[in-house]
Amino acid sequence: MLHNSHQRGLIIDRCWLIYDLITEEFQPPHEFTIEFPSLVELALSSGYLQVFVEISRSGYFLHIHEEYDFREHTFSVKAYSYNLLDKGKNNIIRADCLAHHQVDYKGHKLTHFPHHVHDEKGRICSFSGRIEDFLTRSSAVLESMKG
Amino acid sequence: MKISKDDLIVKVSNLELSTDRAIAKLSEQLHGYEKKYNLRSEVFYKLIVGTPAEDTPDFIAWAMCYRSYFRTLQSKFSIKEIATGAA
DSSP: OOOOHHHHHHHHHHHHHHHHHHHHHSOOOHHHHHHHHHHHHHHHHHSEEEEEEEEETTTEEEEEEEEEEEETTEEEEEEEEEEEEOTTSOEEEEEEOOTTOSBOTTSOBOTTTTOEEEOTTSOEEEOOSOHHHHHHHHHHHHHHHHO | OOOOHHHHHHHHHHHOOOHHHHHHHHHHHHHHHHHHHTOOHHHHHHHTTTSGGGOSHHHHHHHHHHHHHHHHHHHHHHHHHHHHHHO
16 A cells, blocks of 8 residues: 555554554563564555454454554544354454444444444444453453353 | 553554565465365455445455555555655
């Protein structure tokens, strides 16, 4: 992609936020820190960030995909898929912004349509669309599984 | 050990992934999906994307990868056109 230096800076800011959140919230292996710059470089070339990282010694993973877009110098996450996976790489919870759901599993309108999360039981729930909130929720899910 | 944002910027600057390598990486991923689902990416995109069937983790990622592949490919040709125009 023909990203100018301003756009490159915005993509790096976004990637840094994700790296910072993951390393603050979880305990990824050191390899994650070693590999992360190459993931950022691919994001700078393609506008697409993919992160697959083990986040606990019990064998849970995060698989994050984000597609970036620029409209008149405004940066946005055009599409995303956030996934918390178990040891068998099965989804525990996942979030995305596909506009196929209008209401949650109780029939209430999604608070931040089209953003939504598929919870541990596969039910549609409201979701802010913020990766921070997904990681917090993932952390809570992992905590509850310990108990 | 966690790296600082400045360290990340320095490391990324040193990598300088070429557009060709980015295209190759995305192409490799597309082939992975094509093999797994026995479906060409262009067919997948035409048939599945925009329908409720796309709401699976693999399909969401496949669609993003496909769009990103074409954007990166497009930018490669834009660079060549600019270079040709400038010559």
